[in-house]
Amino acid sequence: MFARTKEILKKARTIWALDHASSLMDWDLEVNMPVEGVQERGIAASEIAVLRQKLLLDEELSSLIEKAEKEELDDYERGLLRVLKREIRIAKSLPPDLVQELTRVTQEAKVVWREAREKDDYSKFKPYLERIVELEKKVADFLGYEKHPYDALLDLHEEGLKTDDVQRIFSSLEPGIRKVLSKITNFYGKHWLEEQRYDVEAMKLLNLEVLRILGYPLGSRSRIDVSAHPFTIHMGIRDVRITTRYEGYDFKRSFFSTLHEFGHALYELQVDDSLMATPLSKGVSLGIHESQSRFWENMIGRSIEFVRGVENILKDKLGFLRDVPAEEIYRYFNIVRPSLIRTEADEVTYNLHIILRFKIEFGMIDGSIKVDEIPEEWDNLMEELLGIRPESYRDGVLQDIHWSMGDIGYFPTYTLGNVISAQIREHMMREIPDLHEKVRKMDFEQVKEYLKERIHRWGSVYSPKELIKRSFKEEIRPEPFLDYLEKKYLSVHQN
C-alpha cells in the first residue's frame, strides 16, 4: 500500500497537517474563540490557505505524480493520485486574480445579504448576486466543461457530478414527490410538541445517552459541543467532533441535528486506519457525506422502530412525554407540511426546495434567468412545486446564505445525499433482513459494520460514482427514495 507513492505521500502529509490545523481553527472559531479573536484568526487562516496552495502547486509534487502514473498502481495509490490531481487541476485552472476577486466580493456580499434579508430588500443584494453570477461563469469557463458550464460548478462541489445526472434524478423525483405529497391531506397543523419547551440540561443528557447507545466514541475519539449552526468537523480519523443546538422548544430539532451530525461523524470515524494523515482520510464528497447523515437522521432516526427503541430514554429525560404513546411521538417526528423555509422542511418536501434552487441556478448560469427575474421565478416555482407563495423576500429568495458565498452548484448535493441514503437502506435490508428488529433493540453493530464495509472504510479512495457502483453494483438512482417515501408517508398519514 502506497509503496510506489511514498514520496508523494510525504509531501501530501504536510498539506494534511495544514488542513488539520485549519479544521481545528474553524471548530474553535464556532465553539470557543473569544469574539475579538476574529481578526487574528482571519489573518492566520488566510496565510495558511495561501501556504497550502503553494505546497499543492509545488512542481516537484506534480512531477512525482506524473512519474507515478506510469507505474502499475493499486486502488489506494490510484485514489491518492486522483484526489491530488483533482485539487491541483482546480487550483491551477483558476487565476489568482479571479479567486481574489471572488473572495472579496463574497465577503462583502455575505454582509450585504444579511442586511438585505433583515430589511427584506432584494434590490440591495441584487448587484452582488449579479457580480457573483458573472464571476461563477468565469470560474466555470476556467475550469472547463463538456456540455454545460453548470457541470463545472457541480463538479467543484461533487466530484464527477454532471447536470445530466442531476436532471435524470430530479426529473423522476419531482413528479414522484408531488404524487406522495398530493396524497397527504392531514397533519398540516401545528403539533403541540412543536411548541413544548424543554429543559436544556435534560435534553443534553438525552442526546448524550442516545449517542452512547449508538456507540459514538465520546472523549476517546470525538466530542459534542454547542454551536449556532450544527456541524461535523474532522481533525483526523481519531478526532471527529460534532456540534448541536438547543433552541429550548420543539425537541426534535436538537434530537435530529444530533443524529444527523452523528451520521457525518461515523463516516469519518470508520475510515480505515491505514489512510490516517493522508489526503484519502476524509469522506469523499458532500453527497456521500449527506447520505450518511440523512441515513441516521431519517432512515434510522425517524423510523417507528427507533422511536420504540428510544421511547424509555425520551420519557425518562423529558417529563412531558410520559403519557405520549410512541405512535404519537413518531407522528411528531414525521410531520409533513409544505413550508417556505428549506431548513425547516420535512423529508417529503425538502427535495422540492432543492429542485427549485437547481432550476434557478441552472438558469442563472445558463443566462436564461436574469438576476432581476429570480424573485418572481422563485415565487412561481414555490407555488408550482409546493402550492404556497412567499410573501416576502426573506421567506423566499433571500433565505439562504449560499449564493452570497458564491456556492452555486452546491444545493444538489443535499438531494443526492437523500437519494443515496434510501438506496443504501434498500441494499442493507437485503443483507440485514431483520434490520427493523435490530433498530427496535437499538442494536446497531451490523448496521455500522455494513456502512463501514460499503462506504466508510474507503475514505476518498474511490470517486463518489465509483464508490456507489463498486459497493452496490448500480448507479445512483432515485427509485428507492421514492419507494421509501411512498411506503412510509402513505401509512403514517393514514391513521
Add this chain to the structure above:
Amino acid sequence: MFARTKEILKKARTIWALDHASSLMDWDLEVNMPVEGVQERGIAASEIAVLRQKLLLDEELSSLIEKAEKEELDDYERGLLRVLKREIRIAKSLPPDLVQELTRVTQEAKVVWREAREKDDYSKFKPYLERIVELEKKVADFLGYEKHPYDALLDLHEEGLKTDDVQRIFSSLEPGIRKVLSKITNFYGKHWLEEQRYDVEAMKLLNLEVLRILGYPLGSRSRIDVSAHPFTIHMGIRDVRITTRYEGYDFKRSFFSTLHEFGHALYELQVDDSLMATPLSKGVSLGIHESQSRFWENMIGRSIEFVRGVENILKDKLGFLRDVPAEEIYRYFNIVRPSLIRTEADEVTYNLHIILRFKIEFGMIDGSIKVDEIPEEWDNLMEELLGIRPESYRDGVLQDIHWSMGDIGYFPTYTLGNVISAQIREHMMREIPDLHEKVRKMDFEQVKEYLKERIHRWGSVYSPKELIKRSFKEEIRPEPFLDYLEKKYLSVHQN
C-alpha cells in the same frame, strides 16, 4: 513603523500564522482533545514545526534582513530584526541530526522519567539523563559561547542571560533568603485551611468574580478553562487563554494558580495593537513573563490589602471562611515551610529550590558533577539550603519533568521572574504611592496602565535586559526582592 521592513514582515506573518495554529493545537490538546487524537495531533504538530523551520531558514528572508540592517531603523524595526535573527541563528546553529536525536531521546526519557519517579528508581532514569547532558553539551557547543557552555543554554531560554548574571543575583539571594528563613520560627505546622475541602462550582465562581474585578476580558479576548497543569497560551493579542485547576481542597492553590496565569495573560493582552500578527506580539522572555505572573500572584495577591479587598467575595463563595478574620486568611496565604517539592514551595523558600537546581545544572554541564552523583548532591544541597533531606528520589532529584525534556538552563528564569517582580513593585510604589490603598479598593486601573507602559505594550521590541534598563534605568537586581521578603515575612510571622 515597519516602513523599511514590510517585505520581512510579510514573510514573518506566515510564520506567525503557523505559530497561531500550533498554539491552538497545544491548547486544544490540554483542554479539549479526545484522547485518541494524540497520534494525529503529533504528526500535524511535527509537520508544522518542520515547515516553520523551512520558512524561517528561507534564504530570501535572511537576505532581506541583511539588506534592512544597513538602513536607519526605528526601535520596532530593530526589534523585528533582532527577534528573527536570533531565531535564525539558533535554527542554523543546530544540525538537524542533533535536533532529531534530542527529540527522540527526550520523548523516550519523558516516559522513562515518569516510570522511574513512580518506582522511585533513579537508576532507570540515569542513562537517559547522561545522554541528555551529553547532547545538551553539544547543543551548547554548536550555539557557541564566550565564557561557559551553560551560557549558551541559558540564552536559549532567556535571551541574553549569562551565567555571570545568574551567579551575581543568586550569590546575594542565597544568604539573604536564608537569613529571612532563619528568623521565621513559627508557622511550620499544617493550617486547617490546607485540608479544608471546597465545592468546585463555588470555587469556579470565585475565580471568575476575581478575574472580572481584575478586568480580565473573558469572552471578548480571553477564556479560562481547566487543565491538569495550569498554563497561559497566546493565539494573538486579542485571544489569550488561561487554564486553572481544582483539586477540591486547599483553595489557595486554585486561587493563586488563577492569579498567576492572569498575570501572564495580562502581559500578552496589553501588547500594543500595532504589533498584531508580527513576531513582536508576544512577551519577550520567560523571565519577564514570570515577573508578570508572580507580580499578580505574590506582590498583589498575597498582600494583606488584597485579602481585605476580596474578603467579601471569599466569604460569599466559600462558606467555611465566614468567621475567619482577614488576618487569618492572609496568614494561610503566606505560610512558610521548608518543603521538598519545588512546586509546592512558598515565596520565601521557592528560590532556594531554584538555586539548588542551578548549582547542579551548572555542574552537570561543567562536568564537575557526574550524573551518578546528582542524587547525593541534591540531598546535600537540600540539607544545606533548606535544612531538610529527601527520603526518596521521588521527593528529590526525580521530582521535576524538565531535565527529561532536555530543559537545562530553564529553571533560573523562574527566579529571575521573582526578582524582577519585586523590582517592578518597588518602582511602581514610587509612581503610585497609594498602591496599598488602591489594592485594598480593588482598583487596578493605574497598576495595569503602569505595567502596560513599562513592560506589556512593548511585546518583544526590546530584549529582556534592554527592556528593564529602559523602563527602570537600572539592571536586574535582587535587592528589592530581599527587601520585600524581609519586610513582609518578618511582620507576618511576628503575630
